[in-house]
Amino acid sequence: MSRIRRISQFAFLALFIFLFFKTTFPFESWIPVDLFLKADPLVAFATMISSREVISTLLLFSAFVLLLSVLVGRYFCGWVCPLGTCIDIGDHLHRLPKKNPTKSLRKYRIVKYTILVGVLFAAIFSVQLIWFFDPISLITRSFTVTIFPLFAFIVEGTLSFFIRIGLFEDSIFSIYDSLRGTIIPVESLFFRQSVFILVLFAIILLLGRFTRRFWCRYLCPLGALFAFFSKFRLSKRIVTDKCISCGKCYRECKMDAISEDFQNFSHSECIECMNCVTVCPTDAFQYSLKLRPTVEKIDFSRRRFIHSGLAGLLAVGATKTAFIDKEKSGTLIRPPGSLPENEFLDRCVRCHECIKICSTTGKYLQPAILEGGWEALLTPIGNPRFGYCEYDCNLCGLVCPTGAIHELTVEEKKKIPLGTAKFDKSRCIPWYKNEDCLVCEEHCPIADKAIKFDIRSVQVHDGSLREVKYPYVDEDLCVGCGICVAKCPLDGKAGIFLTNYRQERWIE
């Protein structure tokens, strides 16, 4: 049984990675690249609570996933969750001795309920905190921002090494050619916050040094949600009198869900990994379907519930009262089709699907640091000095699972200004030293040119006259794509910058 479970785990991890690689330009829209996020009931709950809207695209899969857990408990954690599988792989590498000296940790199981209640409370007050803890969002984000760039770096480094030492250069380049744009990016990827996100991910795996599935047992709020629904589950595992009390199942249990007398289970902890069934020498386990749900008390008192809620409220207060630097928030560019800022923040779960797909084309989107305040931490913002918004592209809206970025057609997208460019005449080459440049104008994708120029004759230092093309922004045409900033040849700060003046959000 545990072998079948392992196959399922690897199949879902493979599916997750496949969908991750398919989050790319050219995009095949029939592939549901955000399937895991859409199937995540916690994402659905939290975004629907905080946005106070029924998001139909989130309902279908997540409802199915959740209802299935009423039947077979936390199967999702044990059989599906890609983060769970990564943790299992990590735990395997930690090689902890297989006994369960973790009884003393059992009291921390409630932490995950605390987190769940806290973030849902915060969601009631329209602060979206679920992104930090939701495992699917977390692993998608970690893959996008750190694991994939790291993987690409290693592949590129290996190939470059062979090229440098001149070994099989031709065949190495043909391998390189076939990998680029499919397995590895055309150009190396760089993301802000990548170290921070990598450290968080590494900590989750390293927690396995203490005990197996540490994250899933004690911290994961999605696990907590499934645990809560598992209370009502209809299938029940029974230990028959064949049991010889050898205790193998107790030692093999990943979740520490088996009682010391080996006769009982915590159904809210069990992730159906089937290790116990596999190791049992006498086949003492039996499954039975009961119409009357098992109701198991979760050790989560009313007092603790209130405390968790208050903690959530405190987080709401802390994020809502944090200072926002207007100089920075005024240059904050959101992806095209983003909802108005508050609604956007209600919905964005920081899965970074938009950032992933953007990195395969214009490389515009980056995780925010504090440009939009603490509430907007790690949300996608445009970084026009590093990349730009491809004029002919609407992919970020197509992959957003929660609708924080509305799905636009390319034609709609082309008309929505993300902001407006402004020249910094103290830096722009024609303006400050009366010499031609016009790189910005050349790259401006608007057919009628949002950057225009006047030709004026100026007298230069030696008394001669020189004709210079002085660029300026036609504000009626500028869509704030930022390519002018990205391509400005100046070192350091560009001679042109974006503000969110004229920024248009999607309003239903």
Place this chain on the structure above:
Amino acid sequence: MNRRDFLKKGFQISAASIAALNGYVPNLFARTESFYETRDLAYVTNGSPAEMVRKAVELMGGIGTYVKKGDIVAIKPNIGWARRPEQAADTNPEVVAAIIELCKSAGARKVKVFDNTCNEAKRCYRLSGIEKAAKEAGAEVSFVYSQKFKTVKIPQGSAIKSWEFYSDALDADVFINVPIAKHHSLTGLTMGIKNIMGILGGNRGQIHNNFDQKIAELNSIIRPQLTILDCVNIMLRNGPQGGNLDDIKNINTIIAGVDRVAVDSLGATMFGKQGSDIGHIREAHKIGLGEIDLSKANIKKYNFKA
């Protein structure tokens, strides 16, 4: 010895000494000087892109004049922008494919197609239709590799002393430049000489400052054996990127030649201009890269509808 010859000789001697110092022989010595002295230009009109290319090469002496059996050929179309073929911001894919097929038929060992793009490379290669057309014609199409750029000194340079060049272009036995003729806001027009931007690395925007002289000097590093100028659809306004189909004019013309300055000069006439109206063409002529005066050229015309 007139000034032009003096510059030419001077350039050759200095280039040769630099090359010897680097232990590197650039491909411009793979041909005798007389090869480059032809005054022939091909001017073919009113056919399909592929048949015009074939005719133009035939008028220029046939592909065998340029590509020998076993050669590695580098073809440099303009794939700079994420635009579709009908928007004519990138070289016509049929033109590129026809050239590749000719090279293959002459026994080229490898035909490489690449461009250092302005928009994201994958998008440009795909939307322009060049990736597909070139691969089907049997070329190796790859995105540029940062590892393949090398810094080259520019012996003739006064505005620009050294720059990063793409080694696949420098090292090829035959380098064929396949620009598209377009309006360009900074330089007036962009054709063959300007198309060399696509084999340059580094912060290319910095070249745009004092552009005319810089691009001419950069051109002194690499000498295309053949320039085939795509004038099937030309962009009259809002270049080099365009976007409006109204800015595009279909004139169904292919121009080919060995002398890149002459090719660009003839190309300029498609826009009702002279080579000497365009700063960088003038500058290229001045430093001895070719002939700007079309009356000295031998233009071989062919009209498919005549």
